[in-house]
Amino acid sequence: MIQRNNPSFIDRGKDGASTKASMNTGLEESSGTTHREISPDHPELGASTAEYGVVMLAAVGFAGLLVAILKSGEVKELLMGIIRTALSTG
Numbered sequence: 001m002i003q004r005n006n007p008s009f010i011d012r013g014k015d016g017a018s019t020k021a022s023m024n025t026g027l028e029e030s031s032g033t034t035h036r037e038i039s040p041d042h043p044e045l046g047a048s049t050a051e052y053g054v055v056m057l058a059a060v061g062f063a064g065l066l067v068a069i070l071k072s073g074e075v076k077e078l079l080m081g082i083i084r085t086a087l088s089t090g
Helices: 047-071 073-089
Strands: 027-030 033-036
Touching (some): 047 073
């Protein structure tokens, strides 16, 4: 198992020669800004963050829809009828 992210890892290579592996962070500094290179080893890097964002937007939209439905007069009357029935039979 190759541990490329460990800065003290010593890579023996195919010929058995001892060379210290360099730490590859995928970050490249150019003109004062830091850019992240897309690594072929990790093509879905950041995908889970995007998925969480989409799920959160869907949840907020669904919550807004539920609030709009529950504020309508017909649904209010239906819910109040259910509550009155439940309290009167107790």
